[in-house]
Amino acid sequence: MQNIIKKGYILFFGTLYAASIVLYSISIIDTNALIGTVISIATLYFGALKLRIENDILFKELFLSFNKRxxxxxxxxxxxxxxxxxxxxxxxxxxxxxxxxxxxxxxxxxxxxxxxxxxxxxxxxxxxxxxxxxxxxxxxxxxxxxxxxxxxxxxxxxxxxxxxx
Structure with a gap:
């Protein structure tokens, strides 16, 4: 989880979320658009998180394999x-x-x-x-x-x- 914070993912996705709330509050987007935007942001965030976890798993496998060899x-x-x-x-x-x-x-x-x-x-x-x-x-x-x-x-x-x- 620390790497996600270091990489700025939370800041990036938090900014997108905040921007969508601001756009909704000043009536640029409606409720349906806000819900769609928030769901899209959450999907992208969890996709990025899953990718990071998969990269860590691959690294661990490589690390163990190299050390075993x-x-x-x-x-x-x-x-x-x-x-x-x-x-x-x-x-x-x-x-x-x-x-x-x-x-x-x-x-x-x-x-x-x-x-x-x-x-x-x-x-x-x-x-x-x-x-x-x-x-x-x-x-x-x-x-x-x-x-x-x-x-x-x-x-x-x-x-x-x-x-x-």
Missing amino acids: YDSDMNDLFNRLKQDQSRPLEPSERNVVINYFNLCAEEYLWKTKGRIPKDVWCAWRAGIIENLSIAQVKQAFMDETSSEAGKTSYYGLYKEVIKYL
Whole structure:
């Protein structure tokens, strides 16, 4: 409900409601028009509220899905790599790192579609940059994005994070 107030929905719809009352009180519209206007305003308000709730539900689903995919195995691998940044990645570890890049790219794609709030994206981006500071992860990312096709395959994530590397 707080987001609705922040976004100005209540002010907007309240102004429409007040304007319809004023128009009715100075006899510009009749009772039937007032009732129709108030019902229309209420319908629009509840439609906007429903849309906001549906967006929140979608965000929650995305958030849970992304966090589930960034599981303890992925996190444990990054923690181990931080401890020994000189050892090469095993093939199975490289696959985990590539899956991580795909996860990050998907998060970025949803961010560009406006489905991930800015503060959440900023936190996720900070985590991505932190993980890309691990030598093996950074090298894998640079290998994956060494061609134009490789850069493009991550939905613009390359351009978003390369400035921090």
